[in-house]
Amino acid sequence: MTEARRVKYSREKKNKNEENAETMNELELKYGCNPNQKPSRIFMADGSDLPIQVLNGRPGYINFLDAFNGWQLVSELKKATGLPAATSFKHVSPAGAAVGLPLEETLAKIYWVDDLGELSPLACAYARARGADRMSSFGDFIALSDVCDVDTARLIKREVSDGVIAPGYEPEALEILKAKKKGAYNVIQIDESYVPAPTEVKQVYGISFEQGRNELKIDDAFFDNIVTKEKDLPKQAKIDLAISMITLKYTQSNSVCYVKDGQAIGIGAGQQSRIHCTRLAGTKADNWFLRQSPIVLDLQFVDGIGRADRDNSIDLYIGEDYMDVLADGVWQKIFKVKPEVFTAEKKRAWLDQMKGVALGSDAFFPFGDNIERAHRSGVQYVAQPGGSVRDDNVIEVCDKYGMTMCFTGIRLFHH
Numbered sequence: 001m002t003e004a005r006r007v008k009y010s011r012e013k014k015n016k017n018e019e020n021a022e023t024m025n026e027l028e029l030k031y032g033c034n035p036n037q038k039p040s041r042i043f044m045a046d047g048s049d050l051p052i053q054v055l056n057g058r059p060g061y062i063n064f065l066d067a068f069n070g071w072q073l074v075s076e077l078k079k080a081t082g083l084p085a086a087t088s089f090k091h092v093s094p095a096g097a098a099v100g101l102p103l104e105e106t107l108a109k110i111y112w113v114d115d116l117g118e119l120s121p122l123a124c125a126y127a128r129a130r131g132a133d134r135m136s137s138f139g140d141f142i143a144l145s146d147v148c149d150v151d152t153a154r155l156i157k158r159e160v161s162d163g164v165i166a167p168g169y170e171p172e173a174l175e176i177l178k179a180k181k182k183g184a185y186n187v188i189q190i191d192e193s194y195v196p197a198p199t200e201v202k203q204v205y206g207i208s209f210e211q212g213r214n215e216l217k218i219d220d221a222f223f224d225n226i227v228t229k230e231k232d233l234p235k236q237a238k239i240d241l242a243i244s245m246i247t248l249k250y251t252q253s254n255s256v257c258y259v260k261d262g263q264a265i266g267i268g269a270g271q272q273s274r275i276h277c278t279r280l281a282g283t284k285a286d287n288w289f290l291r292q293s294p295i296v297l298d299l300q301f302v303d304g305i306g307r308a309d310r311d312n313s314i315d316l317y318i319g320e321d322y323m324d325v326l327a328d329g330v331w332q333k334i335f336k337v338k339p340e341v342f343t344a345e346k347k348r349a350w351l352d353q354m355k356g357v358a359l360g361s362d363a364f365f366p367f368g369d370n371i372e373r374a375h376r377s378g379v380q381y382v383a384q385p386g387g388s389v390r391d392d393n394v395i396e397v398c399d400k401y402g403m404t405m406c407f408t409g410i411r412l413f414h415h
Contacts, residue, residue, distance in 0.1 A: 084121045
């Protein structure tokens with residue numbers, strides 16, 4: 001931000017402060033990452049006012065890390081796609097991110113929102129972001145690109161979540177959220193006109209680190225350098241690749257992201273090895289698709305079972321530990337009728353139907369094994385920086401499967 005813009009912003013905030021006593025330069029927190037880390041606060045080092053207001057609750061240190069990273073992610077998704085966006089954050093990485101495309105019947109069912117009727121675009125975005133990996137999203141912090149409407153607030157109300165950040169809230173939506181968690185739910189409003197300084201600083205071990213902010217713009221031109229024999233890259237694939245790369249921009253590295261039809265369906269974050277990112281994210285993408293299979297959709301749960309218990313049971317049922325929910329004396333507490341075993345052969349047959357998935361990586365793929373793994377999860381489109389000494393091998397594997405891969409030339413590490 002130029003000095004003139006910063007002065008203008010500071011004056012605007014000062015004027016708002018005269019109207020709203022809650023605006024402040026710093027905010028004391030309960031504690032830091034852990035209860036023994038005190039004192040803890042967020043503050044503006046330049047003396048200006050914080051660009052946020054806490055409308056309800058008492059957000060903590062990690063809540064704000066999730067909130068500010070999530071807000072940047074959804075803001076960029078909205079700019080890149082023109083659609084409302086939402087993300088579900090946990091421990092400073094997104095568990096899911098999506099734009100507000102309509103939900104078809106199967107997705108509405110596996111996201112447990114089929115009883116809510118037609119949802120607003122923003123609510124659809126959060127249903128997708130939350131629903132892709134419901135195990136990881138449990139207890140999330142939510143970021144919304146647009147003013148939170150009633151549909152979205154009602155959806156949030158029924159999920160286990162720590163809080164939400166948005167540029168505003170409809171009055172009825174705010175009242176719904178304020179009533180959540182016995183009145184303790186964290187609701188943050190951010191000033192969407194706020195522009196941070198171009199240089200960011202943090203401390204580690206008492207030593208200050210300084211760098212320029214990552215202001216990289218991700219648009220259609222980002223994917224122009226196609227290096228494979230297959231050159232087809234339709235509009236939806238470009239949107240999905242953009243979602244993948246913007247999501248990776250705010251995911252702890254190393255990271256890989258699978259995207260399908262406007263939403264992240266598998267995110268592998270914080271792994272030391274690239275292949276482990278690809279496998280982790282691929283397994284999550286597979287689970288997302290397996291939940292749409294008739295075998296899973298036809299599961300008959302006992303009356304009164306909680307949403308989290310259903311999610312946990314499905315995760316076990318489609319995984320290698322399926323006997324944890326199918327053993328005698330156990331299944332009767334979960335299902336009305338004992339399900340058949342979802343065998344590896346049946347799962348593979350279903351997964352072979354998944355096509356058109358987009359895959360992004362925050363750094364280059366060093367080996368073709370990443371592409372081999374991605375292929376098993378229906379990946380057709382790939383975006384990665386390129387620059388490995390084995391680029392030829394990676395391209396060769398993409399060509400073997402008829403994939404379209406582009407080199408962006410840009411790394412997206414985030415720590």
